[in-house]
Amino acid sequence: MPKGEALGEFEYLVVLAVLRLGANAYGMRVRQEIASRTGRDVTIGAVYSTLERLADKGLLKASMSDPTPERGGRAKRSFAVTGIGIEAANRARQDMASMLEGLEFPLPGGRQ
Amino acid sequence: MNPPAWARFVLGLIAGENQAEFVAGDLHEEFLLLCASEGELAASRWYGRQVVRSVAGLIGLRFRSGEAAHLLSAAIAVAMPLLLLDRLWSFVYSHIPFKDGLDRAPGFWAANLVCACISAAVCGSQTQSLNRAMGVALAAAVGAACALWCSAAAAPVFYAGLVILAAPASSMAVFMWRGWR
Numbered sequence: 001m002p003k004g005e006a007l008g009e010f011e012y013l014v015v016l017a018v019l020r021l022g023a024n025a026y027g028m029r030v031r032q033e034i035a036s037r038t039g040r041d042v043t044i045g046a047v048y049s050t051l052e053r054l055a056d057k058g059l060l061k062a063s064m065s066d067p068t069p070e071r072g073g074r075a076k077r078s079f080a081v082t083g084i085g086i087e088a089a090n091r092a093r094q095d096m097a098s099m100l101e102g103l104e105f106p107l108p109g110g111r112q
Numbered sequence: 113m114n115p116p117a118w119a120r121f122v123l124g125l126i127a128g129e130n131q132a133e134f135v136a137g138d139l140h141e142e143f144l145l146l147c148a149s150e151g152e153l154a155a156s157r158w159y160g161r162q163v164v165r166s167v168a169g170l171i172g173l174r175f176r177s178g179e180a181a182h183l184l185s186a187a188i189a190v191a192m193p194l195l196l197l198d199r200l201w202s203f204v205y206s207h208i209p210f211k212d213g214l215d216r217a218p219g220f221w222a223a224n225l226v227c228a229c230i231s232a233a234v235c236g237s238q239t240q241s242l243n244r245a246m247g248v249a250l251a252a253a254v255g256a257a258c259a260l261w262c263s264a265a266a267a268p269v270f271y272a273g274l275v276i277l278a279a280p281a282s283s284m285a286v287f288m289w290r291g292w293r
Contacts, residue, residue, distance in 0.1 A: 028138035044138055045166025048131060049173050056176070067137075070144060074137030 007059075007092045013038065014050045015089050018060060018079050026078045027051065051079055059085035113152055115143050115159040123163050125246050128174035132243050135170065139163070179244070186235040186248040187255030190279050193227040194259035221271045228256055228275050229282040236283030237290060245287040249280035 007015060017033040018025040031047045034040060054060045065076040081089070114120075120136070127135050139162060146155035174180055201220050232252040239245040256279045260267050267275075 026138065027134065028142050031138075032142070043165040043169065044135055044162055045169025045173075048135055049169035052131075052173055052176065064134075070141055071137035072140040074133045074140065076137060077134040 006095075007088050010046070011050055011054060011059075012089070012092045014047065014054065015059065015081060015085055015092075018051075018081050018085075019089070023078070023080075025080065026076050030079075054085065055079065057084075058082060059088055113144065113147050113155075115140065116156050119156075119160045119163040122167075123170075124243055125250065126167055126174070127170045127243070128177050128179045128247075130177050130179070131170060131173055135166075174247075179247070182239075182244065183247050183251040186232070186251040186283070187258070189231045189235050190228050190252045190255035191259035191262075193231055194224055194256065194275070195262060197224050197227060198259075198263040221268070225271070225275055225278060228252075228259075228279045232256075232279040232283040233286040236286040239283075239287050242287075245284060248287075249283045252279040252283050253277075255279070 013034050014030060017030045017037075020033060021029050027044055027048050030051065031042050031044055034042050034047070051060060051062075055062050059082060060079045061082050063078050063080075065078060067073045067075045123136055123139070124132060139159060143155050143159050146158055150158075174183075197220075232249075235248050235252060236245060239248050253276050256275045257272075260272050260275060
């Protein structure tokens with residue numbers, strides 16, 4: 001994979017959230033998944049910005065669904081991880097594991 | 113139960129036409145869930161905060177989708193005639209003997225105003241959706257403000273205000289007129 005296509009930290013979280021949610025992966029669910037698992041107050045703008053960037057890179061594929069009443073009659077844009085996206089997630093996991101190897105957590109010197 | 117009108121308006125203004133529908137849909141869905149669990153007031157506050165904090169991300173998305181090119185064109189289309197006319201009037205004035213200062217005759221200001229409105233109206237006539245028409249109107253106002261700021265002669269406040277309001281208004285008026293027809 002070219003260097004420019006390595007996943008950033010938030011991109012990695014978004015890809016993992018989409019993988020976890022499966023067929024139910026769309027902006028609101030991705031936002032909730034990241035917020036509930038990491039405790040971060042993520043905005044819908046940041047989530048969509050990342051989802052669209054990953055779709056442009058070919059790591060995700062997007063599809064539109066029909067409008068529903070609970071969405072105020074608006075359509076939904078769902079996302080799924082592509083083969084390239086799976087490769088990128090595996091690579092990010094490998095990179096992280098190799099950087100963590102030999103370190104003991106919690107690291108000393110941090111705030112208690 | 114509906115999210116706050118101001119937040120929906122801001123969302124419609126900043127989200128690109130490709131994103132506006134599903135971003136608004138997602139926020140609406142979560143808003144209803146929050147209304148049921150935490151009450152309408154808390155849900156409205158949450159909705160407003162989401163919209164305000166999403167501004168940068170949604171504008172970035174709009175740029176990437178290529179829609180920003182249209183907005184930039186509208187801003188330039190309004191700014192260019194104002195700047196060119198300003199330079200033309202400067203040139204004309206430089207050939208008038210005993211003319212000191214750059215104060216323009218009212219006729220010159222009026223010509224600038226008409227040109228800016230025509231340019232903005234042409235941009236408005238090219239838009240296909242309300243979302244984009246609002247974006248183009250905003251871009252026209254920004255273009256007009258930038259051109260006034262860059263002009264050689266200090267523009268009277270009344271004229272400046274008129275140009276900044278009339279350019280986007282012409283753009284929206286032509287869009288509405290086309291829709292009505």
